[in-house]
Amino acid sequence: DAGVTQSPTHLIKTRGQHVTLRCSPISGHKSVSWYQQVLGQGPQFIFQYYEKEERGRGNFPDRFSARQFPNYSSELNVNALLLGDSALYLCASSGSISNQPQHFGDGTRLSIL
Amino acid sequence: SQQGEEDPQALSIQEGENATMNCSYKTSINNLQWYRQNSGRGLVHLILIRSNEREKHSGRLRVTLDTSKKSSSLLITASRAADTASYFCATANALAAGNKLTFGGGTRVLVKP
Numbered sequence: 001d002a003g004v005t006q007s008p009t010h011l012i013k014t015r016g017q018h019v020t021l022r023c024s025p026i027s028g029h030k031s032v033s034w035y036q037q038v039l040g041q042g043p044q045f046i047f048q049y050y051e052k053e054e055r056g057r058g059n060f061p062d063r064f065s066a067r068q069f070p071n072y073s074s075e076l077n078v079n080a081l082l083l084g085d086s087a088l089y090l091c092a093s094s095g096s097i098s099n100q101p102q103h104f105g106d107g108t109r110l111s112i113l
Numbered sequence: 114s115q116q117g118e119e120d121p122q123a124l125s126i127q128e129g130e131n132a133t134m135n136c137s138y139k140t141s142i143n144n145l146q147w148y149r150q151n152s153g154r155g156l157v158h159l160i161l162i163r164s165n166e167r168e169k170h171s172g173r174l175r176v177t178l179d180t181s182k183k184s185s186s187l188l189i190t191a192s193r194a195a196d197t198a199s200y201f202c203a204t205a206n207a208l209a210a211g212n213k214l215t216f217g218g219g220t221r222v223l224v225k226p
Contacts, residue, residue, distance in 0.1 A: 004155075031212060042201050042216030043156070056211035090155060098212045099143050099163070099205065104155035 002027070004105035006091050012111045013081050021076040021108045025093030031055075032074040033102060034066055035090040043090055049074055050097045086112045119202060119217045127225050132189040134220040136202030137182075143205045145178055146214065147187050149198045156201065159187075164207070192224045
């Protein structure tokens with residue numbers, strides 16, 4: 001079975017632009033979470049979606065939004081990009097809403113110029 | 114903010130030696146998970162240990178959990194060059210909804226052949 005897939009793998013944007021990142025979870029997984037990983041640090045939680053509803057939100061500004069589709073894939077949107085948004089954005093899926101391992105994709109490397 | 118704190122931040126060992134890294138956290142947890150990340154890639158789930166468990170094994174990996182000290186350790190026995198990676202602990206907060214993971218800053222392990 002395919003693992004978690006993310007697209008695109010790399011993206012270069014300029015300040016003020018908007019970006020959409022996409023994630024397809026492992027088949028059968030209904031929970032998708034998004035994390036931001038700045039170089040040299042551990043991942044930071046952004047959102048969790050389960051059964052198309054937001055189930056958790058991290059300490060990120062309203063410029064960050066996400067949604068989950070009926071097929072459980074997900075999009076992360078970031079508006080008004082800042083230099084500090086440069087990071088690896090990771091998507092993870094799991095089989096249930098809690099107490100389960102999360103399976104990560106290889107991420108989208110976002111660079112802001 | 115990051116809950117887990119890994120120690121040491123970096124570790125350099127010879128192939129065949131054991132590697133031990135520690136993680137401390139601050140809140141009550143449902144479970145604690147260890148992940149491995151190769152440079153620029155996604156995270157690979159290694160072990161999940163629940164709050165009512167004290168020790169778990171998986172192949173060459175051994176994880177302990179001491180909830181009274183809010184700490185965990187990961188032992189990699191008979192290390193190989195392929196074990197070179199960053200290792201992260203992540204906690205699932207018992208008081209938070211969903212499957213949000215809070216990661217530490219990681220331990221960078223170099224296994225020299």
